[in-house]
Amino acid sequence: MSKKRGLGFYADIYRKILIQDLKSKMSYRADFVISTFGMIMTNLSGFVTFMILFHNFPTINGWDYYHMLFLYGFSLVALTPVQCFFDNNWNLRFMVQSGDFIKYCFRPVNVFFYFMSEVFDVKGLGQLAFGIGTIVYAWIHIGIPVTPLVILKLVVFLFTASLFMIAIMNIAAATCFWIKGSGYVMVIMFRFKDFAKYPSSIFSGVFKVIFTFIIPIAFVAYYPSLVILQPDNVPLLSWLSPLLGLIFFWLSYKFWMLGVRKYDFTGS
Amino acid sequence: MENEAVVMKNVCKDFKVLNRHEGLAGSIKDLFSHDYKTVSAVKDVSLTVNRGEIIGYLGPNGAGKSTTIKMMTGVLEPSSGEILVNGKVPYKNRTENCENIGVVFGQRSQLWWSLPLIESFKLLRDLYMVPQKEYDEMIELYRSLVDIEPILHKPVRQMSLGQRTLSDILAAFLHNPAIVFLDEPTIGLDVSMKSKIRSLILGLNKEKNTTVILTTHDMGDVDALCKRIVIIDHGQKIYDNDIEHLKNYFGSYRTLKLCLADGTWEETLIDEKTTDVMDVIMARQKETKITDIKILEISTEDVIKKIYEGGSV
Numbered sequence: 001m002s003k004k005r006g007l008g009f010y011a012d013i014y015r016k017i018l019i020q021d022l023k024s025k026m027s028y029r030a031d032f033v034i035s036t037f038g039m040i041m042t043n044l045s046g047f048v049t050f051m052i053l054f055h056n057f058p059t060i061n062g063w064d065y066y067h068m069l070f071l072y073g074f075s076l077v078a079l080t081p082v083q084c085f086f087d088n089n090w091n092l093r094f095m096v097q098s099g100d101f102i103k104y105c106f107r108p109v110n111v112f113f114y115f116m117s118e119v120f121d122v123k124g125l126g127q128l129a130f131g132i133g134t135i136v137y138a139w140i141h142i143g144i145p146v147t148p149l150v151i152l153k154l155v156v157f158l159f160t161a162s163l164f165m166i167a168i169m170n171i172a173a174a175t176c177f178w179i180k181g182s183g184y185v186m187v188i189m190f191r192f193k194d195f196a197k198y199p200s201s202i203f204s205g206v207f208k209v210i211f212t213f214i215i216p217i218a219f220v221a222y223y224p225s226l227v228i229l230q231p232d233n234v235p236l237l238s239w240l241s242p243l244l245g246l247i248f249f250w251l252s253y254k255f256w257m258l259g260v261r262k263y264d265f266t267g268s
Numbered sequence: 269m270e271n272e273a274v275v276m277k278n279v280c281k282d283f284k285v286l287n288r289h290e291g292l293a294g295s296i297k298d299l300f301s302h303d304y305k306t307v308s309a310v311k312d313v314s315l316t317v318n319r320g321e322i323i324g325y326l327g328p329n330g331a332g333k334s335t336t337i338k339m340m341t342g343v344l345e346p347s348s349g350e351i352l353v354n355g356k357v358p359y360k361n362r363t364e365n366c367e368n369i370g371v372v373f374g375q376r377s378q379l380w381w382s383l384p385l386i387e388s389f390k391l392l393r394d395l396y397m398v399p400q401k402e403y404d405e406m407i408e409l410y411r412s413l414v415d416i417e418p419i420l421h422k423p424v425r426q427m428s429l430g431q432r433t434l435s436d437i438l439a440a441f442l443h444n445p446a447i448v449f450l451d452e453p454t455i456g457l458d459v460s461m462k463s464k465i466r467s468l469i470l471g472l473n474k475e476k477n478t479t480v481i482l483t484t485h486d487m488g489d490v491d492a493l494c495k496r497i498v499i500i501d502h503g504q505k506i507y508d509n510d511i512e513h514l515k516n517y518f519g520s521y522r523t524l525k526l527c528l529a530d531g532t533w534e535e536t537l538i539d540e541k542t543t544d545v546m547d548v549i550m551a552r553q554k555e556t557k558i559t560d561i562k563i564l565e566i567s568t569e570d571v572i573k574k575i576y577e578g579g580s581v
């Protein structure tokens with residue numbers, strides 16, 4: 001007579017954990033202020049670097065400054081969920097090696113969910129605000145019409161894009177169930193996200209193939225954003241990206257859970 | 269519900285240990301390596317635990333106690349043999365099994381580190397879908413058994429080890445599970461916290477008829493809590509019976525304590541069937557001056573030590 005736990009249950013639990021977590025974070029006020037300040041500075045410096053770099057290169061492969069800016073904003077927003085909701089992946093290898101990971105397996109809920117629910121990283125919110133600001137600014141300058149359909153497309157394809165980075169990090173983190181050096185894998189994958197803000201068309205053959213089909217960084221911003229940026233000339237891969245994103249995320253989740261099943265729970 | 273809380277039949281657990289290598293290159297090497305050795309942690313253990321029992325699951329370090337518990341909780345799959353917990357195969361029904369068990373691994377808190385205990389309790393209430401009325405009753409029961417006020421509003425990270433362990437035990441019983449597993453819960457605690465925890469466990473077992481499976485190195489825990497003990501060594505079960513039976517078996521053993529001239533006490537364990545106590549005293553008296561003599565029944569501690577050293581009963 002097992003109790004039924006559906007999506008509503010999980011959403012409710014997540015919300016409750018999140019509220020408690022934010023409450024306790026805010027009670028450490030100095031910590032909170034410093035990390036908020038740090039988050040603003042990080043985003044600001046990234047933004048300024050981008051401006052300086054691209055202001056003097058008006059067109060790259062047919063992309064002008066505002067298209068580049070749109071893509072940049074798009075990538076910032078798409079990278080927010082992985083930062084906010086899946087940041088505990090960074091702690092996975094330490095917990096697996098020390099044996100502390102076992103505690104996530106004693107609750108009558110999904111292990112992946114329970115593990116991820118433990119950490120909500122507020123730093124992602126600053127990035128989200130910057131990203132939205134950048135998209136709006138570029139949007140106005142490019143002169144894309146504002147219709148409900150375009151907004152809906154934007155939301156759907158942003159969501160799609162975010163799934164790719166989450167999946168990449170899930171897989172990178174889950175390698176710790178098999179290998180010792182998973183830290184390197186995570187750092188390398190996380191660095192690759194910096195390529196997300198460039199149009200895939202600037203990369204040469206080999207890299208283009210790698211970033212599209214092997215480590216699908218091109219789907220974190222480039223392909224999904226084309227639906228908005230080039231509405232008359234949308235490649236097939238762009239239209240397929242929501243489906244591919246869901247499949248890729250599902251595979252990464254299965255891989256992560258396979259790691260849990262294979263893991264032999266070292267530590268006394 | 270059936271009368272058996274746990275049934276294990278011929279359970280074995282082997283670990284394949286890979287000789288791992290450091291660094292990125294090492295990791296890549298590991299992926300293709302076949303450099304394994306096999307460790308048999310649990311060998312052919314059969315065991316039945318009835319509802320409402322508190323059993324002491326004892327054995328020296330590395331005996332296989334934690335591995336057994338990990339199999340009973342459903343996180344590890346046995347290499348061979350069968351386990352039923354509350355009538356179900358735990359590894360195949362992990363989430364379902366978790367509804368009906370509570371687990372404490374000493375010194376590894378399972379609570380939310382930065383939250384006050386009461387908030388952790390509320391989250392657990394929701395996770396286990398405990399009706400509010402049952403939850404309130406449980407908190408009342410806790411209040412009657414132990415003074416929880418000083419820890420209830422304290423974040424877990426600010427607690428002492430003793431308070432943290434106490435909190436973890438309370439959390440393990442919160443959803444009124446049929447079985448609670450306690451793996452070395454009193455390790456590193458002071459005497460007063462140990463006795464608090466023992467009376468709490470006894471009280472909860474009595475009130476809720478919870479089955480408790482306890483591993484410990486502290487014979488004080490065993491004396492206070494367990495009627496029955498199971499001992500394993502090198503993965504094999506070497507004893508499974510009432511603790512009284514064990515003491516009878518070792519009934520001819522005495523602990524002889526001799527106080528020397530400098531005030532120190534010397535302890536010797538003697539089997540009266542084979543050795544005469546007076547002979548030992550006289551022999552020692554020829555070598556040194558003895559100021560006081562005590563002869564005690566064998567303690568649980570010594571009984572267990574004898575079993576670890578001397579094989580089967």
Ligand SMILES: Nc1ncnc2c1ncn2[C@@H]1O[C@H](COP(=O)(O)OP(=O)(O)O)[C@@H](O)[C@H]1O
Nearest residue numbers: 264265266268283309329330331332333334335
């Ligand atoms: N995940 C694991 N991988 C390899 N060997 C293990 C693992 N877990 C336990 N062992 C080994 O199995 C044996 C039993 O360990 P354990 O069950 O932790 O003993 P205990 O809890 O009785 O101290 C030990 O030799 C230990 O080294």
Ligand SMILES: [Mg+2]
Nearest residue numbers: 268333334451
């Ligand atoms: Mg152990």
